[in-house]
Amino acid sequence: MEPDCRLYLITPPVLPPEFPDLLAAALDAGDVACLQLRLKDALPDAIKRAVDALMPIAQARNVAFLLNDDAALAASLGCDGAHLGQGDGDHEAARKLLDGRTLGITCHASRHLAMQAGEVGADYVAFGAFFPTLTKETAHSADVELLAWWSEMFEIPSVAIGGITAVNCAPLVQAGADFLAVVGAVWSHPDGPAAGVRAMNAAIAAA
Numbered sequence: 405m406e407p408d409c410r411l412y413l414i415t416p417p418v419l420p421p422e423f424p425d426l427l428a429a430a431l432d433a434g435d436v437a438c439l440q441l442r443l444k445d446a447l448p449d450a451i452k453r454a455v456d457a458l459m460p461i462a463q464a465r466n467v468a469f470l471l472n473d474d475a476a477l478a479a480s481l482g483c484d485g486a487h488l489g490q491g492d493g494d495h496e497a498a499r500k501l502l503d504g505r506t507l508g509i510t511c512h513a514s515r516h517l518a519m520q521a522g523e524v525g526a527d528y529v530a531f532g533a534f535f536p537t538l539t540k541e542t543a544h545s546a547d548v549e550l551l552a553w554w555s556e557m558f559e560i561p562s563v564a565i566g567g568i569t570a571v572n573c574a575p576l577v578q579a580g581a582d583f584l585a586v587v588g589a590v591w592s593h594p595d596g597p598a599a600g601v602r603a604m605n606a607a608i609a610a611a
């Protein structure tokens with residue numbers, strides 16, 4: 405049986421040459437619901453090469469493969485979906501482009517943005533940042549009450565993001581987050597990404 409809350413993995417900002425092997429080991433280490441390819445500032449050609457290399461690794465393990473920022477590219481490359489921020493184009497147009505695929509939308513710490521995302525037909529809403537993060541400069545700070553309110557009021561799954569680790573994630577799980585999205589907790593784990601996935605899975609299960 406799948407747990408109520410699952411791990412949502414996002415790629416590190418820069419992919420080392422051995423990344424396909426690291427990814428396979430991480431995904432083989434435990435439960436990962438989806439992988440988001442997040443290569444900020446990479447050109448479409450480089451993104452296409454990364455999709456070609458990494459999507460089969462994820463999909464062979466039943467892990468959904470989402471592309472960050474670009475719904476049209478996600479659809480044209482055959483990705484399982486896309487994650488869009490508030491500045492990543494027209495969400496209604498993206499919903500049409502991603503017909504039958506997953507659309508996730510960043511809602512920061514805003515109930516209003518989340519309800520708008522729901523009206524557009526988002527498959528999940530993402531809230532953050534819950535904790536300080538070294539991965540990205542963040543301008544918004546979310547709290548567990550927001551997650552609890554959302555899960556009480558709406559059926560659309562929520563994703564929590566921002567500085568989440570095995571040590572601090574329990575309140576987010578208890579508040580009803582459906583997914584925990586992480587970069588550093590897995591890719592910067594001192595014992596390697598596979599240990600990072602195991603630690604996150606164990607922390608979610610124990611919450």
Ligand SMILES: Cc1ncc(COP(=O)(O)OP(=O)(O)O)c(N)n1
Nearest residue numbers: 472487488489490510530563565585
């Ligand atoms: C699951 C998830 N949640 C939030 C984000 C952030 O998206 P965005 O606000 O568009 O910022 P960038 O990721 O584009 O820097 C995300 N990528 N994934």
Ligand SMILES: Cc1nc(C(=O)O)sc1CCOP(=O)(O)O
Nearest residue numbers: 532533537539566567586587588
């Ligand atoms: C990509 C991203 N978006 C955020 C937001 O708050 O919207 S925080 C973030 C970085 C997440 O990386 P880590 O798990 O290493 O903190």
Ligand SMILES: [Mg+2]
Nearest residue numbers: 473488489492
């Ligand atoms: Mg974005």
